[in-house]
Amino acid sequence: MKAFVWAERISSTPLAAWTLAALAFLTALGVRFASDHVLPAGFPYLTFFPAVILTAFFAGLWPGVACAVLSGLAAWYWFIPPVGVFTMNPSVAVALLFYIGVVSVDLLLIHVTHRAVRSLRVERAQTRSLLSRQKSLLDDQQARVRQQAVLQRELSHRMKNTLAMVQAVVSQSLRNALDTRDASEKASARIQALASAQDVLTATDWAASDVAAVVAASVAPHCADGERVTLQGPPARVEAQQALGLALAIHELSTNAVKYGALSTDEGRVSVRWDVGPQDRFAFVWEERGGPPVAAPERRGFGSKLTERIVPSYFGGSAASDYEPGGLIYTLNGSLTPSGRRDETA
Template sequence: MSVFGAAERLRSSPVQSWTLAFVAFGVSLAARFLFDDVLPAGFPYLTFFPAVILTAFFAGLWPGIFCAVLGGLSAWYWFIPPFDSFHVNHQTIIALLFYACIVSVDIVLIELMHGATENLRAERAVTRNLYEQQREMVAQLKDREERQQVLQHELSHRMKNTLAIVQAVVDQSLRHAPDLKSASRTASARIMALGRSQDMLTQSNWQSADIRTIIDASLAPHVDHSARFRLEGAGMKLTATQSMGLALMLHELATNAAKYGALSNEAGHVQIAWTKPAENRFELTWRESGGPPVVPPTRRGFGSRLIERIVPGYFHGETKLDYAPGGLVVTLAGTVES
């Protein structure tokens, strides 16, 4: 421990501070009596000066003043003629003023030194704090840059996936449409369905989306009265790719139902139920009823490929279509993240 550290520890303890003041005064008084015969005349305060300086430095202001006062009174009484009295004359006054001036300067200088030390310690603490803040800001900046790079990479990946899906939708719509106007209408409807799924993903930072939200957004254009759709299932998170795939699949099913199935008349309705029969497993059923009799399609277009092959791949599963006379039943089974 440094000398200033020891002084700070003693100053923080009143008991130790005042004990040091009494001990220092006692030692200085005993030394003055012990060396009275060998000390030169005219130096009654010689042993009290070190006691005052040490007490003021280690014990503090008031213990130092206390030691100085006791030392001055002791020298006045025992070592300034006439001895053993508090006689006052011009020589006594000069001697006392000299002593008071010396010890006052010593105590003031010591307190200024301690004040400067405290200021230096405070400045060092501020410097350390600023350094820690700067280091933390640098670490945060580095972390922000790394997250920005990850975000840019992720955005690039998402954009490529989205553009690939859009390209496939447009290409297949043009390829299977009877004319350009019909192709444009079909492609626009599919891209709008894809856009609605992207809106939902944007709200969750492209991480995942709730299946109920996806279904509601995908079916919203086809809801003409409250009994059209019956939804059954608990909340479940789907990945970004699964969300877009399911949105496109539901768009295709709802469009076909509006043309040929349960949504083509006022009495028809669709039941959509989804469950997790086991951990990470997923199953969704689209069941139409109340529509015209079902006739299996004679031609397989992009919508059929989307429902039967493309979307099941996003779930690592399969899709089964049942063209029952009472209504189309489509079952999507696969896996989802837990």
Template sequence: MLEGSLSAALLSHGEWFRKRPAIAYATAILAFAIALAVRFVLNDVLPAGFPYLTFFPAVLLTAFFCGTGPGVVVAILSILSAWYWFIPPFGGFALDTQSAIAVLFFVAILAADILIIHVMNVALRRLVAEQQRTTALLDQQKALFEELQHRTANNMAFISALLSMHKRRVRGTPDAVSAFEDASTRLDSMARIHRRLYDPTNIDLAIDAYLGDLLRDVFQSAGSPDIEIVVESSVARLGVNRLITLSLILSELATNAVKHAFPGGSGRFVVSLAQVGADYVLTTSDTGPGFPEGFDPAGSDRLGFRVLSSFARTLDGTLSFTNKDGAVTTLTFPAADPRATNTAA
């Protein structure tokens, strides 16, 4: 990022000169005059063999900032000045073999430097232009994504309003009211998960912190804010798709706990996510009465357990239900996402 900003700043200064040729060539003449004056000042200090010392930086800086043309002008003036004043025989353009080799070497070095700077400037301009295009595309993608999230949220709110309207129409049918309430609750859960997963402030949020915030939302919206939540995770990251499914499972389990384990609105809900061998294991437990004696949740025809089973299959996982000082639910699923592996292949 710093290198890109520096490149853009240097190119910006260079473009300012290139768009003003008169200033660029005037700057070139000024740079040559300063280099010549400094060379005269250092003439008695420098040992023999350094006729071009102060001209090199003038040529390089002028070619970089003012362009190839001004750089060539400074190079020509520098060659003639060094030839006339600082290469023996002094005060003329006569050359012996050694002096001719020195002048030709200077010309070759300056030509190579100016060519390299010209190629570098062209590459730098292309790089900055590409960075600007990339930034524009990212801004456009971000705007489209935000619009998509906004429309999705509006659609969910609209569906929720429809469910509420239909629930009022079937007030005299308890089973229908319960079905609409369950659908509305699951839709609210999906909306919460959607908001949290695509909130830019949650990009670097650890899984345990994310799941803890999600559960607090679930219990708060269910009118049970006093439930103690404990989340422990040794898993650092999960893919977005698997995290969505895991969030839906936890939301469903938390909603069931509010209904059956915490009728008084208080208790303790513990979540643990860890890797065991080649699998991830998610365990949830509550301090409620547990599952009824002889009740098999896996074979239940209740919608909640069917939903949980469906989500578990999405993760290629299995669910188990036990009692241990309350209801304990365990989800085991592969640590390696087979869908991601198949896509990569």
């Protein structure tokens, strides 16, 4: 195949192709003159056949035709009696027809061979391209299958976590409620808070969500006047489980603020602040001002357990509720990284 590669290179360069044709003809003519005294009569084309074949193979069809024409004329003029003139007689005609037939067959075979090789090269390239595309499609299909399996496992895991959280909310709401109606209202409101957080997570394909979006979605159902609740903090991302827990905590704080705290009066205000420190340390503060005087509740139910024990566990930290006379201050400190969280569940 190297010979065909060289032939492709030479034939694609006109200067090289026609130079080779001229050199092949002159070499064949010189060798024929040099060996004329040792060759018997009847071999006028002996050195010209190889020149035509080599030229046609390496330089292409038309340089090969040119070399064949020049070789035929040179042999007719110098090596077919009577030499030195172009005469035509039966013996000369037979010799010329023999030469034309042989070189025509050689040129045709070489041309057909080159076309077959080029076609084979094209077919091989197409085959490699098809194999490459097939491999790419197979890789994509395998990647999609793996991705689908991962998504199914992730969906199952998230569904289990969500259902476990809903089960805990309902169970604790029933356990700490005063009556059936109270239990129904609390469970329904808490599940609605989870649904709002789910909407935020769905918008980000259940990837990490922005704290501001989670807080805003959790506060919105409880306060139509957005000026009464201020949000302040740097961009921070919380994981899905952390977002759900934070939404539940804000729901509990907002509900209590509407019933007993700052949002129960027209003058009350709520400030929500958060900060992210080194190593993803997370600090969250809910501060109420301007509401009625606040006192610590005599009975601590599931809401207190949720905000002070369960939600902090998702951040691997702690939380506290300070019932100051001027208003409730809730603080949560923990970590946004998974390694910083304790293995606790609701």
